[in-house]
Amino acid sequence: MRSISWILAFGVLASATAAPAAVLCSKKSGVVLLRTDACKKKETAIDPVALGLQGPQGIQGSQGAQGQQGPSAISANVAADGTIVGQSGGVGVTPLAATPGAYIVTTGTDVVGRVILLDTWATTSDGANRGAVTYLMCGTTAPAIDCTSLSVPNDGKTIIVVTTATDNSTATPHGFNLAIL
Numbered sequence: 001m002r003s004i005s006w007i008l009a010f011g012v013l014a015s016a017t018a019a020p021a022a023v024l025c026s027k028k029s030g031v032v033l034l035r036t037d038a039c040k041k042k043e044t045a046i047d048p049v050a051l052g053l054q055g056p057q058g059i060q061g062s063q064g065a066q067g068q069q070g071p072s073a074i075s076a077n078v079a080a081d082g083t084i085v086g087q088s089g090g091v092g093v094t095p096l097a098a099t100p101g102a103y104i105v106t107t108g109t110d111v112v113g114r115v116i117l118l119d120t121w122a123t124t125s126d127g128a129n130r131g132a133v134t135y136l137m138c139g140t141t142a143p144a145i146d147c148t149s150l151s152v153p154n155d156g157k158t159i160i161v162v163t164t165a166t167d168n169s170t171a172t173p174h175g176f177n178l179a180i181l
Contacts, residue, residue: 023035025040076177104152107159118177128174133162
């Protein structure tokens with residue numbers, strides 16, 4: 001009878017090897033069961049390796065194909081007047097004339113769906129307290145918005161950065177750091 005129990009247990013084990021947390025359990029009567037997550041009370045877990053159920057390691061597979069080059073990071077340090085102090089390349093900044101504290105940033109590459117990080121920074125001539133810094137992504141694909149009313153292209157490569165005063169509601173010129181990952 002025990003050999004039939006073992007045969008059944010091996011048959012169940014062979015058909016359930018894809019179970020993510022399968023465990024072999026032994027009852028006091030000697031019956032071996034395959035449980036989906038844990039043995040029940042009065043059952044003892046059986047180590048499949050100790051039973052010889054794990055074979056030797058197979059040979060290593062061949063190297064996979066090289067993946068595509070991911071987008072490179074873009075970064076810029078921009079002064080309160082819109083002057084680029086430092087950058088990784090390909091970034092252009094123009095202050096939005098109608099709104100001091102708003103800047104049109106062109107990147108030359110699609111930024112829709114990428115992570116955009118911003119913060120402000122102080123200089124000796126601009127050490128005032130600051131509020132939040134935020135951005136609008138200009139484009140036609142969500143999450144971008146239509147920026148044509150501001151005479152800004154909806155190309156997915158342009159963002160509008162807004163730096164604010166401490167009240168977080170008044171756009172105020174401040175230097176900012178930009179990173180697009």
